[in-house]
Amino acid sequence: MKFVVIFGTESGTAEFVANDVADKLAAEHEVSISDLAQVSPAAFDRDSFYVLVCSTYGEGDAPASAVPFLRTMSAEAPDLTDIRFAAFGMGDSSYKETYCQGCLVVSDLLEKHGATRVGDYGRHDASGRDHPSDLAIEWIDTILPIALAGSDLLQSDAA
Numbered sequence: 001m002k003f004v005v006i007f008g009t010e011s012g013t014a015e016f017v018a019n020d021v022a023d024k025l026a027a028e029h030e031v032s033i034s035d036l037a038q039v040s041p042a043a044f045d046r047d048s049f050y051v052l053v054c055s056t057y058g059e060g061d062a063p064a065s066a067v068p069f070l071r072t073m074s075a076e077a078p079d080l081t082d083i084r085f086a087a088f089g090m091g092d093s094s095y096k097e098t099y100c101q102g103c104l105v106v107s108d109l110l111e112k113h114g115a116t117r118v119g120d121y122g123r124h125d126a127s128g129r130d131h132p133s134d135l136a137i138e139w140i141d142t143i144l145p146i147a148l149a150g151s152d153l154l155q156s157d158a159a
Helices: 013-026 062-078 101-112 133-147
Strands: 002-008 030-035 049-052 084-091 122-125
Touching: 002 013, 002 062, 002 101, 013 030, 013 049, 013 084, 013 133, 049 101, 049 133, 062 101, 084 101, 101 122, 122 133
Parallel strands: 002 030, 002 049, 049 084, 084 122
Antiparallel strands: none
């Protein structure tokens, strides 16, 4: 199975985490990685599984590198039916109302256009002690069986 790790970042931390997730997946699978700033929604491939890693910026906004993708999604309204993805958000829980909201913005737009998010929504809390890559690697281990089974299991937690 081919995995496509896509990331949205403001300071580079989500890119760093996305690279670690891609390295983990590349040990056994074909993997590519792209900054959302370089991703065209029309190029989504139904034979790939997408892994979204995205930070939060400002007051719950998507990071700068995700903005061109979001604009293109809204303008082109692509049909993403049969696209499956998992999402790992990054934020700071001390901002209770906007915690990991940047990733939710991207995730919700993908779902609005027909994509299906599977597995638990992964999260990293910048107020915590855990390293974001450690949590992302643990999280992707829970996503792999779902992705590989071709399961259409829907998200199991409320975002």
